[in-house]
Amino acid sequence: MENTNPFHYEGELSWCPGCGDFQILKSVEKTLTSLNKKPSEVVLVSGIGQAAKLPHYIHANGFNGLHGRALPPAFGIKAFNRDLTVLVTTGDGDCYGEGGNHLIHAIRRNIDITVIVHNNQVYGLTKGQASPTSEVGMVTKTQPYGVVSLPFNPIAFAIAMDTPFVARSYSKEIDFTAELIRQGVETKGFALIDILQPCVSFNKINTYQWYSQRVYKLDNTYDPTNRVKAFEKSLEWGDKIPIGVIYRSQRQTYDETLDRLGIKPQINPAHNLIQRGSSQGVMCGVNTLPDLSKVKSLLSEF
Amino acid sequence: MENTNPFHYEGELSWCPGCGDFQILKSVEKTLTSLNKKPSEVVLVSGIGQAAKLPHYIHANGFNGLHGRALPPAFGIKAFNRDLTVLVTTGDGDCYGEGGNHLIHAIRRNIDITVIVHNNQVYGLTKGQASPTSEVGMVTKTQPYGVVSLPFNPIAFAIAMDTPFVARSYSKEIDFTAELIRQGVETKGFALIDILQPCVSFNKINTYQWYSQRVYKLDNTYDPTNRVKAFEKSLEWGDKIPIGVIYRSQRQTYDETLDRLGIKPQINPAHNLIQRGSSQGVMCGVNTLPDLSKVKSLLSEF
Amino acid sequence: MSFDISIKIAGQAGQGIQSIAEILLKVLKLNGLHVFAYQDYMSRVRGGHNFMQVRISDSPVYSIKEDCNILVALDTNSVDVHRNEVPKGGAIIYDPHSTMVDSPDNRFIPIPMNNLAKEAGSPVLSNTISAGSILALLDIDKMDAEEFIKKQFAKKGEEVIGKNLKALAKGYAYFLENFRNWKFTDIKAQKKNKTILINGSEAVGFGAIAGGCQFIAAYPMSPSTGVFTYITGKAKEFNIISEQAEDEIAAINMALGASFAGARAMTTTSGGGLSLMAEGLSLAGVMEAPVVVVNAQRPGPATGLATRTGQEDLEYVLHIGHGEFPRFIFAPGHHEEAFFTTIHAFNLSDKYQVPAFILIDQYFADTYATEKEFDLNKVKAISYQPSVVSTPYLRYKITKDGVSPRAYPMQGDFTFIADSHEHTENGHITEDGEVRNKMVEKRFRKLKGMQKEFGKPTYYGDKLVPSGSEKGKAKTVFITWGSNYGVVRETVDCLKKQKRSVAMLHFNRIYPFPRKEAVSLLKGAKEIITVENNYQGQFGNILKAETGIEADRKILKYDGRPFTVEYILKRI
Amino acid sequence: MSFDISIKIAGQAGQGIQSIAEILLKVLKLNGLHVFAYQDYMSRVRGGHNFMQVRISDSPVYSIKEDCNILVALDTNSVDVHRNEVPKGGAIIYDPHSTMVDSPDNRFIPIPMNNLAKEAGSPVLSNTISAGSILALLDIDKMDAEEFIKKQFAKKGEEVIGKNLKALAKGYAYFLENFRNWKFTDIKAQKKNKTILINGSEAVGFGAIAGGCQFIAAYPMSPSTGVFTYITGKAKEFNIISEQAEDEIAAINMALGASFAGARAMTTTSGGGLSLMAEGLSLAGVMEAPVVVVNAQRPGPATGLATRTGQEDLEYVLHIGHGEFPRFIFAPGHHEEAFFTTIHAFNLSDKYQVPAFILIDQYFADTYATEKEFDLNKVKAISYQPSVVSTPYLRYKITKDGVSPRAYPMQGDFTFIADSHEHTENGHITEDGEVRNKMVEKRFRKLKGMQKEFGKPTYYGDKLVPSGSEKGKAKTVFITWGSNYGVVRETVDCLKKQKRSVAMLHFNRIYPFPRKEAVSLLKGAKEIITVENNYQGQFGNILKAETGIEADRKILKYDGRPFTVEYILKRI
């Protein structure tokens, strides 16, 4: 068992029973085991929220940072070590609310990461306030007279931003979601996967039943490479909600640019691979001085 | 003269000679004089940048805040005093860079303001770094190997966000711009006007010549109310660049919601209109206690 | 005759600890008893381990106890965690069908809450069953509970009310029938006592409304959300604009926009959100924009312990925002003080055109206490306005006291500019060194007036005898600030009973620091002990920098939990 | 024989002040002279009034002078503003065709720069004309200037080089022909002197590269942009990832991501941007992530004086970020110190896994100075790594010195989590009070080691005699920090010439505060005077809180301009 699923985490999970997050966790686990990667080669990055707890529940590396700030560290990690597979697990509040600006610019940079948004249309962890995707009219303690702002449409937005891979899924569709995530990871460049996820504690509108009645899978008559058609499709929301790959395009990734410039993937060469041992190693100093002759040549410029 | 243009400011302007900002200033002045409003009924809000200096150059009220943060105070001002006409003058860095998240959510709220973006595709005030709209390949001191991120397309973005009024102009077209701003002000709800503005000091690519050769005005065969077609139009950029109203739609504004809830426009009723005088008035205390019986009824809830 | 009882209700998130406590607290309050209740909860929505501590007495209570006389355990884990906190003679209420108890002794009182709830109509009623049993145990009439239920469920209709009344009666009766001889204590109702039951968030929120708040923008964040939701719930009634911002940067900048337009504006946040507001606070500094900022502290750094308590942001708030500008910092000690402090914060922020901070913390925000009814006649919400403005209007006129006339757009036919740059008297950008100096000095001249305003420290306990004096006795003074008021006060009471000569000096206003008062009140103290919920002894540092006085001892706690009298006593 | 000359080149933004200064400075440096140059500029791209001050001497110079011996006025306004700063015997160079001069006296030297430029081929050459004339006035051979021009315009081709050489010759010749008898001073080249000419931004940027920086993310903001652009310009050569972030929040969080992945990461910013990084800095605190943060100060609050200088962020940086965590704060006094301090900052941030701040300011960043060549053999860029990690790897292992083994992803087959919550040794979220206490204490235990590292204060001047001693003389000690090193040092030199007994104590490291050293070095001082570029005397406050020592006098300046020796002397 342990061999077949090295990414499985054994500890306690703190989500509410019945939460869609469990399903997304399963999908992520499924994808990771299918990738032929070791846990040490994977980093899960998140902000803060229920969704953002996910990196604690996968046996891999994790960076669980600040609310709304998952994308900038994901950029820093991937840019510095391009051999790592970097996934971001984030919430609708984390990614489209507090973190909206980073989403805009991470897509522009086209760094090769996969962003999984647990879109429960509510702030779960802070107990039920409206999120950017909450429906108009939803009543909460901070919107006692009902939400009035137009819900953010992440798919339309991502297409307008020409995101290389844009998909929507539904948490209950575990295999389908896993497959979309796999495609996202395999896409060169930025992949956004918005996953409809019931919050059984706070979202009494967008329930399992609500989603199940509405979602349908796009079939292969649908061509995700046509940007204008994809945009039209992205506006479909109501009685019918399409899930699947909604848009695909291609452009140079940030990683490729670094390659082109000859800025090399760098694990500091002074550091040998570290061994595991029974005792905790002590820290010791290693010289990381850049090429002294090059530094000297800088000096001569002054 | 003073009577015909009460918004005219007489002091020194600190832009570079030849800068497109002078043209935009003229357009704003023209629009304001056409509105039948007094300077005291208008507020210009901005962040920081060359564009953001504009409120100092119009005789009206001004709020010149922080870089990237023009939209939140504009919201606070307009929500609190809905009789004010609120215009935001901002740059491509200010609005699409540092301030990107506020743009997303200000549009969702649909507060009734008009946002004028001086889009010079560069950071002017800080001396020429790339902005979110800079073209790929542009070389600057902070992008010495050329810009690699995809330029932000404000028009496509705004259409994806279902912004009530989305227009593009070119600063040289002073009357045309003034007319667009007027339409923006008259639109109920959020209006975004992206104005192509040559920066003669730092943008050596997108010059007057470059723009003049490319821009063309949309004629009335173009229907800005079709969202999908508008999206298609928004992708046009290169040899031909359309200017004019690109998208229009309608939905409830934030102001209307407040009206519906009965939350009244409020200049504190305890404050009488203040007189002008030759001497500076001294500050004196005025009771602003809310209705005491209502406060007492709250007490009884505990 | 007098009594002092602690109850702990423990279980998982989502099991309804709060519903039980709510009935209980309301009924105790209606009986004129003094209660104090605190909730300890984890950062999760379901599961985990949470508990509510309720202390009941016939005289005012100001803090929680570590142990409890009565434990209501809603799951097996709760029995395991807390059984040792219940002394002999105490009671442990549990449901024998759902909770496993190893070797129950005679403290254990099994109540089949789930079964009784089903009999009453639904398993969700088991909280009402518990409440009934607890009331019976405390020997308190269930009439008030019935009234409360009728009011509470009024909107849900007769059926729900009926079922709950039935459950209450069943819980009550079951206890009496099975444990009739279980005499616990003498709780005497004191119906004449007129108190209110309020938590810290409500006290601040209520103060904001009474202080004339007209605009609030905030972003949810524990433990500050309570203040935001309280005010938002009353927004329509009090004509307040309440907006959930997209982030804290927007929240503070929205508030500053509203302030510019004339609103009494505020925002609420906690640690991480406060950090995001830093630049906006600096903007308030240079624009001289009144704004009230409630920072509900929790342990950091970063996300830290998201639902727990701490006082770690004090020195940070003292210096937050780049550049230099004056500010008010308040840290109320109890709910009544919080109510009035919030009103003062609005008035003073308005009067001096500076940001006013109110520092609370999770412990304070989530603590319920009975307090004597606030005297609303003491409330004055005052706004400061010029009656005449010059031509042209000089928003930033250099004045003797540093305060310039602040008018709003459309109060007349004048215009003005509020600017984030250094500016001239009329608000335009300047780079002139002379003007700059004048503006800096003008802003700081306000400190003189601010120093004289509301916020003298509270002295409690034995009077100090100047140490030079003949009769000089050894005196210990505890210095504290913010939410530790109650626990330190009770510590003083306790030590006085032991005939020790002790006192407390509590600071509600921390900036401008009441230097003179501090120095004169501490004169003659033989031993000074600071009590703070942080690692660095931050208030002690400020005290030293401001007065040169150094504490002899620091009692510090930084595990995310509030102080108790027991904790402090162990350390002196 | 010795000389000390000040030149001011004044005009509008965009008129080429910098081009003139550049030739001048390089030539002076090549002649082995000591120069010090500062630029005073407005927040605009064209127009306004800017000026460059260049001081030249045969011995090291560390500050600027208020007056100047030579004024090069590029417009009429510059003549009006500065003519009174030029004493008799000084020179005022101007173009009689474009600049109006009322009643020129014999200081005025008209040079038809525009006309000569046109003759040389283009009006843009007038800067080169000016340079030529100034060199002639200073009686410095123009050969070095020719070499510089050839190098500078190498990429622009022969034609541009030719025209500039012609312009240089014309400017030189015109002066000699028309003002042959105008003997100004004896400047002696000292070609054997081996110096470098470097500004503060370059010194920090060069230090970062030498310190092994591998990742920089930043957002442009004056006056920090210079450090960012210097490093970015060398990114390809040194395999550094440099990214302009969308905002400062992204910048710090990108750097922390890179740090997690193993990079030596940094960011640069100024006031407002620093504020936006506050939350990320708190994250660095809890994650124990090394990161170097350069904050180039400017006057606030908010946008303040965007292109001017100040030291207003000191206490802010000391406390920035909610919650409590240790940090390093450095404030180098001169360029050589900045270079080495930056290398140390990288090493120490890495060793102790804490953020390291480097505080500079606009004055420091934009100041050019000749310094003796940095001794690169003193450079050591050291990274700290465990050779073995436990199974499972405990990223936050509780250790005696507080430092846990820090390994990166893919250095082995282990995994780990970096978490913003309080966490267990393996990085998972915890709410356990005991673990919390241990983690807080572990983080703060690092202070002991940090205290012993690089950053003792610099003592300069007369030795202090313990005040109890027989020979005790009245001693004045100036205390300062950061960029005021040079001006205070020269003040001391100046007062010593007046036979006053004075010294300077300069702090480069401000946190952990070198308490012991401060106390022992100040023992015996009769008078302590702090010199700071802020209103509140912030360093003085820290000194008092840390040592109890209170300054007798504070010389403060907050008009956005740097100190001068004259300014300080007037105030003692």
Ligand SMILES: Cc1ncc(C[n+]2csc(CCOP(=O)(O)OP(=O)(O)O)c2C)c(N)n1
């Ligand atoms: C700066 C900051 N602001 C606010 C919070 C409080 N907070 C934590 S999670 C959260 C919202 C989470 O919503 P979402 O991202 O949708 O995640 P969910 O819990 O719904 O999965 C908020 C507001 C915080 N931790 N930090």
Ligand SMILES: Cc1ncc(C[n+]2csc(CCOP(=O)(O)OP(=O)(O)O)c2C)c(N)n1
């Ligand atoms: C928080 C913060 N970061 C950075 C800056 C520095 N800054 C001022 S204006 C500006 C960019 C301006 O670009 P844009 O908005 O396009 O305006 P433009 O000058 O081009 O009109 C920057 C980076 C600042 N003032 N505040």
Ligand code: SF4
């Ligand atoms: S609150 Fe909602 S999103 Fe969070 S764990 Fe519970 S069900 Fe899931």
Ligand code: SF4
């Ligand atoms: S730098 Fe560019 S945008 Fe700024 S004033 Fe000059 S020309 Fe205009």
Ligand SMILES: [Mg+2]
């Ligand atoms: Mg959510």
Ligand SMILES: [Mg+2]
């Ligand atoms: Mg721009």
